[in-house]
Amino acid sequence: MNMVLILVISALCILLFTTILVYMSGESGIKSFGLYGWAGFIIAAVYFAKIGNIQYIQASFFSFIEEIALSMAALMALYSLYKFNNGIKEEETQSTDLAIIVVFVIIGFIGLFLAFNYDIFDLESAAVSVISAGVIYYSLSKSIIGKNVAGFISILMGIIYILFWLIQDFDQYSSLKYLMNSISFILIGLGMIIAYFEKSNKEFKEMENNYRVAMESSSDGIWEYNVLNQIVKLPKLALEIMGLNEERLYYKLKKIETYIHKDDIQKFKTSFEKNSLDKTKYYKEQFRIKIKDNEYKYFSLNGKIITNDSDKAMKIIGFVSDITEEKAKEEIIYNAAYIDKTTLLPNSNYIEQEILSENKENTDFSILYIKLLKFENKIQMNGSGSGEDLLNKVIENIKRYLSNKDILARVHEDSFICVLYTSEVSEVKNTADKISRSINNSKIISNYQCDLESVIGIDIFHNDGAEYMDVVKNANLAMEKSLEEKRDYTFYDNSIIEDMEKKNEMINLIQKGIDKQEFKVFYQLQKAGDGSRFIGGEALVRWNSPEKGMISPGQFIPIAEETGQIIDIGEIVLKEACYTGKSLSQSGYKKFYVSVNISAAQLRDENFYKTVKKILSKSDFQPEHLILEMSENIFNGSMKKEMKTLEVLRNMGVKIAVDDFGKGAVSFDYLLNSPIDILKIDKSFVFGMMGSPKKISMIESMISIGKKLGFTVVVQGIETEEQFAIIEKLNCDWMQGFLFSKPEQKIDGKLV
Incomplete structure (x- = not known):
């Protein structure tokens, strides 16, 4: 093959590979990869041209192998650049890269072994070229540093070929080969270093620009x-x-x-x-x-x-x-967790987390647990819109007596906690006294009738090893004690725990008594106003506990009302009373009335009127002969739901009585608009009337007004003949007292 053909083939190879290189270079084009590409493909084209020369192959087979290895090195360098430029991850071709380098190194070392053993110089050179090509390619497949190392190795190879060309006496073909190899390796190395530098610099500028844009936006x-x-x-x-x-x-x-x-x-x-x-x-x-x-x-x-x-x-x-x-x-989330949405005061979570558990580890403080009594009833009485006004006024009154560092939190609908940062008993007592009086003396708030009452429980923390939340619990227990004893405020002490244990014991005993039917019904008979005959009887619950013996109603009824157990007890009494009334009716006492006491807790029970209706139906007792008695404070205008329940019962034919009338502050005017049939004058008036004309006149007036307003009037507490003689002249409708009948379980014989 003549030299003209070699040059034509070389030119065509240069044109083809340069076009491919520009396509693979992307935006960088010839600027980034031109030097490397031109040098690499010139040498590749020359090598391929020489490979096609049969005479050259015959002249030196090992040189032919060396040229193939160097051509492959140029192509593999191009392939590595292509991966780099197109973002192909190295791990995606990791197995291929490893296989190539292994093959190159094995072939190269076999060549070195043969060259050293048989003293073949061309084979030694070819083996070194093969190993170098493999190392260059492996370096190219690694990081930017590795790619630069590959460039320096290529330059080093070029220098080695120059040294060979200078010191050895080669023939024409070998001299040309070593000269071309040295120039090509040096140009390839420089091309790789420049290309990767420009590529890295471009990427760095892009990253810097992206960072600047991100920071500005x-x-x-x-x-x-x-x-x-x-x-x-x-x-x-x-x-x-x-x-x-x-x-x-x-x-x-x-x-x-x-x-x-x-x-x-x-x-x-x-x-x-x-x-x-x-x-x-x-x-x-x-x-x-x-x-x-x-x-x-x-x-x-x-x-x-x-x-x-x-x-x-x-x-x-x-x-x-x-x-x-x-x-x-964060504020929205915080407020939802720690702020009461109605008053914007801190809530119980705030007290526990922010104040007690975290911030005040070395500070003495006191807790005032404040409960507003009958707050819900006041809202019902004044309308739903009054609640916020009442709360704001209460909060204003309380804050008036707190220092700037003290904290007020709303922990329930009708309860507050004050954290006072003092442990001086006199200071705490003075603050509690002022707060109590400010609430209890508020009669009118924002044009609403508001005779609010409050009870306060107090405990003092002295940083003596007690748990913070125990102080809150203790203050709550002290508040309950204030409620039981009708006191404005109570300081916590160990006796409260003892009382609480007794109370819990009583709760358990009551439940046991309900389950084992230990509650019995006794009756106190009621006489006509002229004393001529018995016309009814009040059903009274009695409890003879196997563990404690006879337990006074005053001991267990308040607890049962608080726990809701009164609903079960009340149902027991109501059922027994209706069956007794039916039995007496069948015995000939056709107009015998049975009175049963009910509590506010029973009236609040949604199913109460259904229970009454069911018992009346099963016992076949006439609703007109059943009287339901309740205390005067239920009729204070604040219990609208309870009034509706009473209206339903009254429409069924059941009679409604106000017990202990005159003891509270309910007026005749309000009673006129309530579902009431009977007034039972409190026995305290009878106990104090002997020697007191004013008391007698008061009883007489209540009887007279009550009857004129259409109520049946009952006078209670008659225990002596002298009392009977006076009351008999006052023309009441019914009378009741120990003089006529003490509570007894069996009353059949008394009625004869």
Whole structure:
């Protein structure tokens, strides 16, 4: 093959491979990969041209092998560049790369072994070329550093070929080969280094531009603080928000301090004190900073503290972020968890988490547990819109006697907790007394009738090893004690626990008594106003406990009302009374009335009227002969739901009686608008009437007015003949008392 054909083939190869190279180079084109590509493909074209020369193959078979190896090295370098430029991950071709390098190294070392053993110089050169090609390709398949190493290895190979060309006496073909090899390897190496440098530099600029765009579009920016001269460098975004000169990036710390919210200033100053900075490696704080329109935004400052050789703080470098939106979201979540939405006061979670569990570990304090009595009833009486007004007035009254550091929290609909940061008993007592009087003396609030009452429980924490939440529990127990004993406030002591244990024992005994039917019904008979005959009987519950013996109703009924067990007990009494009434009716006492006491808890039970209806139906007792008695305070105007239940019962034919009338503050005017049939005058009037004409006149007036208003009037508590003689003349409808009948379980014989 003549030289003209070789040159034509070489030119065609150069044109073809250069076109492929430009396509693979992407945006970089010939600028990035041209030097490497031109050099690599020139040598590849020349090699392929030489490979096609049969004479050249015959002249030196081992040189032919060497040319193939070098051609493969050029092509593999191109393939590695193609992967790099097109973002093909190295791990995706890892097995292929490994196989290629293994094959190259094995072939190369076999060639070296044969060359050294048979002293064949061309074979030695070919083997070195094969190994070098493999190393270059393996380096190219690794990181940017590896790719640069491959470039330097290629340059080194070129230098080695130059040395061979200079010191050896070669024939024409070998001389041309070594010269071309040396030039090509050097150009290939330089091309690789330049190409990868430009590629890396381009990627770095793209990353830098992306970072700049991201910083400009985000709420973050870089800030610096020089500890020695107290100079702050702020990003343009922060300067723009604060309304400062954006061209001036550096400001004195004192200047920035003027933009800090007054509640954050002390924290701001402390955080930048040199002593504080010397003790930590990182800076992290949040502040409210004034913006242009005199409002405030939350900013977070995070940074790394740079120190000198003595570990003294010299500079802070970090990010400043606008976290106003995040803070707003946090506030919503915080308020939901720790703030009462009606009053905006802290709630029980706040007391537990923020005050007791975390912040006051070394501080003595006192807890006042305040409960408003019948608060829900007052709202019913005044309308649903009155609740917020009543609460706000109560809160205003309480806060009047608290210091700035004391805390008021709403823990239930009708309950508050005051945290007083004092353990002086006299101070606590004085505050509790003032709060109690301010609530109890509030008769009219925002045009609403509001004769509110309150009870307060108090416990004092002395940092003596007790648990914080135990203080709250103890104050709650003391409040319950105040409620039981009708006291304004009670200090917690160990006797309350003893009383609580007794109360729990009683609750368990009551439940046992209900389950084992230990409650029995006794009857106190009632006579006509002229004393001529018995016309009814009041059903009274009695309890003879196997464990405790006879237990007074005054002991177990208040507890049963509190726990709701009174509903079960009341049903037992009602059922027994109706069956007794039916039995007496069948015995000939057709107009015998049976009275049964019911409590507010029973009236609040949604199923109460259904229970009454069911018992009347099963016992076949006439509703007109059943009287349901309840205390006077139920008719104070605040229990509207209970009144509706009474109306339903009255429409069924059941008669409704007010027990102990005159003891409370219910007026005749209100009773006229209530579903009431019978007034039972409290026995206290009868007990005190002997020798008191005024008391007698009062009883006479109540009887007279009651009858004129259409009520049946009953006088209770008649125990002596003298009392009977006076009451008989006052013309009441019915009379009741020990003089006529003590409570007995069997009354058949008495009626004869």
